[in-house]
Amino acid sequence: ETGVTQTPRHLVMGMTNKKSLKCEQHLGHNAMYWYKQSAKKPLELMFVYNFKEQTENNSVPSRFSPECPNSSHLFLHLHTLQPEDSALYLCASSHQLDQETQYFGPGTRLLVL
Amino acid sequence: GENVEQHPSTLSVQEGDSAVIKCTYSDSASNYFPWYKQELGKRPQLIIDIRSNVGEKKDQRIAVTLNKTAKHFSLHITETQPEDSAVYFCAASSDQGGKLIFGQGTELSVKP
Numbered sequence: 001e002t003g004v005t006q007t008p009r010h011l012v013m014g015m016t017n018k019k020s021l022k023c024e025q026h027l028g029h030n031a032m033y034w035y036k037q038s039a040k041k042p043l044e045l046m047f048v049y050n051f052k053e054q055t056e057n058n059s060v061p062s063r064f065s066p067e068c069p070n071s072s073h074l075f076l077h078l079h080t081l082q083p084e085d086s087a088l089y090l091c092a093s094s095h096q097l098d099q100e101t102q103y104f105g106p107g108t109r110l111l112v113l
Numbered sequence: 114g115e116n117v118e119q120h121p122s123t124l125s126v127q128e129g130d131s132a133v134i135k136c137t138y139s140d141s142a143s144n145y146f147p148w149y150k151q152e153l154g155k156r157p158q159l160i161i162d163i164r165s166n167v168g169e170k171k172d173q174r175i176a177v178t179l180n181k182t183a184k185h186f187s188l189h190i191t192e193t194q195p196e197d198s199a200v201y202f203c204a205a206s207s208d209q210g211g212k213l214i215f216g217q218g219t220e221l222s223v224k225p
Contacts, residue, residue, distance in 0.1 A: 090157070101162065105156060
């Protein structure tokens with residue numbers, strides 16, 4: 001349960017705020033992911049990083065800005081979000097990029113007012 | 114690109130009955146199919162996965178079957194218990210980028 005951690009667990013922000021979500025994995029994995037989970041919707045892949053390099057940007061609006069300083073840490077910087085961005089943001093990691101089990105963090109529950 | 118359809122969206126069974134959740138995928142190159150369980154307020158966790166070189170895999174009360182010709186795979190839970198109540202997600206991935214595409218989820222409710 002502690003292999004992938006996320007902070008904060010809950011976040012309330014106004015549309016003009018700037019905030020950051022943090023993810024850390026202690027599994028020695030090389031690939032990290034950001035997902036968005038909204039009510040009644042499937043998990044939506046946002047970004048993929050492999051060995052610190054971004055390999056996937058799934059048409060995510062620029063108000064979401066990822067950062068991966070090393071293979072263990074992943075950030076999601078938030079700026080001028082909209083109420084419809086309210087969701088659970090899940091981080092995941094896997095040993096390699098291809099066909100590997102992904103281990104999820106507990107998520108950050110975000111509410112944009 | 115890959116598209117994964119999952120059915121049903123909700124499933125209610127009596128304790129002790131079996132539950133079956135089905136997924137179809139579109140990309141014939143997909144060869145890795147994991148299933149995740151997400152309990153209320155918790156993270157998704159892998160419960161079983163299957164690769165395309167096998168047709169069935171079993172782990173205690175949970176089994177997954179894969180039909181590559183028809184491009185569908187299913188999760189079978191036998192002797193269901195109340196603690197099996199959760200949302201279950203299927204996913205498919207190919208070795209071209211490894212991106213996991215998730216199904217829409219099935220909310221399983223096991224009534225005591």
